[in-house]
Amino acid sequence: MSKISKFFKGGGSAASKGRGGPSPQEALARLRETEEMLSKKQEYLETRIERELAVARQHGTKNKRAALQALKRKKRYEKQLSQIDGTLSTIEFQREALENSHTNTEVLKNMGYAAQAMKKVHENMDLNKIDDLMQDITEQQDVAQEISDAISNRATFGDEFDE
Numbered sequence: 574m575s576k577i578s579k580f581f582k583g584g585g586s587a588a589s590k591g592r593g594g595p596s597p598q599e600a601l602a603r604l605r606e607t608e609e610m611l612s613k614k615q616e617y618l619e620t621r622i623e624r625e626l627a628v629a630r631q632h633g634t635k636n637k638r639a640a641l642q643a644l645k646r647k648k649r650y651e652k653q654l655s656q657i658d659g660t661l662s663t664i665e666f667q668r669e670a671l672e673n674s675h676t677n678t679e680v681l682k683n684m685g686y687a688a689q690a691m692k693k694v695h696e697n698m699d700l701n702k703i704d705d706l707m708q709d710i711t712e713q714q715d716v717a718q719e720i721s722d723a724i725s726n727r728a729t730f731g732d733e734f735d736e
Contacts, residue, residue: 597675604668611661618654622647 595603625647632640 597671597678600671601668601675604664604671608661608664608668611657611664615654615657615661618650618657622650622654625650 625643628643629640629647632643634640
């Protein structure tokens with residue numbers, strides 16, 4: 574069975590079918606396989622186009638019928654090549670969209686995980702206790718500043734006179 578028919582007939586694993594669809598990794602792998610296959614087809618068609626051009630040049634004016642047939646085949650190959658280009662663009666767009674959505678899903682999962690961790694950390698914290706603690710810290714800093722000011726003032730042993 575060809576890769577294209579496997580792709581469209583759903584030749585995926587039984588595990589992916591059982592859970593309601595393929596995983597993002599499976600879908601990305603298939604899209605990459607399809608891109609690869611279409612790229613090879615492109616290369617093949619490009620070589621065929623070059624061959625038909627060579628045949629047309631070879632026959633030139635000597636055998637117009639053979640030259641025209643070669644040019645018609647070349648035109649047909651170019652049309653197929655154009656269709657493959659469009660299909661590749663669509664597949665690339667879909668692959669990029671799938672990669673982005675998979676990334677967004679992972680980011681969202683991790684953000685939820687971080688939110689749960691923050692909630693767990695904050696379980697033991699009481700806002701009133703935090704306010705009380707901050708007031709205590711402020712008071713102690715004020716006391717420390719007063720002590721520092723008192724120590725840093727010059728001792729005026731007899732420099733000042735009280736009139």
